[in-house]
Amino acid sequence: MKLIRTCREVTALALRAEDEALPLGDRLAVMLHLPICKACTRFKAQLGLMRAASQQWRRYSETLGETASED
Amino acid sequence: MMSADFSSQLESLRPQLLKYARLQLRNEAWAEDAVSETLLAALEKPQAFAGQSQLKTWLVGILRHKLVDQIRRNSREMSLTAEDGEDLDDLLFKPDGHWAEMPADWGDPEQALRQAEFMRVLEACVDHLPGQQGRLFMMREWLELDTTEICKVLGISSTNLWVMLHRARLRLRDCLQAHWFTGQVS
Numbered sequence: 001m002k003l004i005r006t007c008r009e010v011t012a013l014a015l016r017a018e019d020e021a022l023p024l025g026d027r028l029a030v031m032l033h034l035p036i037c038k039a040c041t042r043f044k045a046q047l048g049l050m051r052a053a054s055q056q057w058r059r060y061s062e063t064l065g066e067t068a069s070e071d
Numbered sequence: 072m073m074s075a076d077f078s079s080q081l082e083s084l085r086p087q088l089l090k091y092a093r094l095q096l097r098n099e100a101w102a103e104d105a106v107s108e109t110l111l112a113a114l115e116k117p118q119a120f121a122g123q124s125q126l127k128t129w130l131v132g133i134l135r136h137k138l139v140d141q142i143r144r145n146s147r148e149m150s151l152t153a154e155d156g157e158d159l160d161d162l163l164f165k166p167d168g169h170w171a172e173m174p175a176d177w178g179d180p181e182q183a184l185r186q187a188e189f190m191r192v193l194e195a196c197v198d199h200l201p202g203q204q205g206r207l208f209m210m211r212e213w214l215e216l217d218t219t220e221i222c223k224v225l226g227i228s229s230t231n232l233w234v235m236l237h238r239a240r241l242r243l244r245d246c247l248q249a250h251w252f253t254g255q256v257s
Contacts, residue, residue, distance in 0.1 A: 006164075006167070006168025006169065007164065007168055007169050007170050008160060008163075008164040008168040008169075009168065011160075011163075011164075012160075012237065015236070015237045015240055015241070016233060016237070018236075018240065019211065019218050019232075019233070019236055020218055020233075038173070039169075039170040039173050039174055040170075042173070042174040042175070042176060042177075043170075043174045045176075045177065046174060046175075046177050046244055047240070047244075048180065049177050049180040049183065049184075050240065050243065050244065050247070052180050052184060053180075053183070053184060053189070053193055054212040054213075056184050056190070057190055057193055057194070057212075057213070058212075058213060058215070060187075060190050061087075061091055061131060061213070062125070062127055062128045062131045062132075063125060063127060063128060
């Protein structure tokens, strides 16, 4: 099992983790990569924001709809 | 007895239900059917609404089930949707696997999510996903089905699903970057 992965590989794993639990080796590889890579850390944060946005959107679609406006 | 008020409330919520049905199914006729089935179910069992705080919440709950029914019914035709195979990965990364460009700092999620305008941008970006990618993304994020259920309902392999969700999320990220975060964050 290769522990050092490229950004492209780590990005693919981060995307996959949105839908499924990663195998142990992959999880370890991501955890080793992120602290030393600003770009992938940012990408991971973007995914986190997208996940939060989806969650908010579900709530919004049920309650607020098209009348909602805060501006 | 059915009150006229209840009927007119249902009618007024129809366009919003249709919007989500279209986003999920990407087919006008199927979307119309799913919404009609939803309203019919509501009219047949108005007593089921008693005690629920929000009519819309209740209707969206029914719609979710009707959408899954439609997906199951039309899954074969859905899988025939032409898929554009363009992989964003090739643009995002250099041949050696490094990022071609540093991903942007999207800042504080709270700040973006507080704004109703952001929800409209998100919906527009989901709408722009290619047909089957859009359906799969909606099944995962809006219907909240897990990957096993999605594969079962559509009769696709988990590898296929994973590839499509991967593409959908990268596209969505690209769209949000272009239409929300560019110019928002200093």
